[in-house]
Amino acid sequence: MTSLNRPARLNRALLSILGLVLVGSGGLAIALHFGNVPMLPASSPLVPGTDAPPVWSLYVTVAVCVVVGLLALRWLVAQLARKPKSHTWRMENDPDRGRTELAASTAIAPFLAETRGYPGVHDTFGTLAGTRQSPALALVITTEQDGSPTDIQERLDSHGLPRLRQALDLDTLPVTVEFRFTDKTHARVR
Structure with a gap:
């Protein structure tokens, strides 16, 4: 990995x-x-x-x-350079009949779009790193000051991540989540 x-x-x-x-x-x-x-x-x-x-x-x-x-x-x-390196995933059961290649960034684009719609989330960036045999997901979620990281994490665990694992046909997907906060004008605050 x-x-x-x-x-x-x-x-x-x-x-x-x-x-x-x-x-x-x-x-x-x-x-x-x-x-x-x-x-x-x-x-x-x-x-x-x-x-x-x-x-x-x-x-x-x-x-x-x-x-x-x-x-x-x-x-x-x-x-x-904090962004992990992503790969192109090759999904092939029978190489003689062809293969399917999927860019890792394309694979998580719908998940990131869905996560941006969660209450309190201002923006989401993510990288699906590793290979299909040993993947890892790194998320950076920018929330508004009144956003609740606990609620966002619970929604990720109960809804977003299970759907992503199902879509990618993965049993497990290690995830790291970093929360960043913004004020009303969306200026980054640490």
Whole structure:
């Protein structure tokens, strides 16, 4: 199943790589201190002279800084990607006779339209992630200040979600629901 929290996976990978780089550089520093690196004796100076570095090293430094900056920017953008990845579902009993493909966004469009009609609901966004064998539904429901999340959740559990499971021919459908509230002018309030 596709993870519902892709930025967390990226964060763990980046932190693991950073940790390995720091452990490696720390180990190298300790090995240099005790003279365990034959190419670099501990008694040699840190910098050979006071001349300016060669021009190529400045270009390499700039290139490395640009790459690190772009990776940091990619990391920041990944923090905003909260929508899980959806798939195209393939429903086939007999592949020789053909197959039916259904986009996950198309599959839940009627459910989202129905949910928008619930009392107190201002808007609904949802993503059906994963495959048909292991689906997951992530909902973000924007309610008005006088809307009752409890009533909306009860209506989802008793009416909306059973109909969606029946329409998609699923026994179970894990769901996460996030409620957001708006004021009378529909400005987002946290």
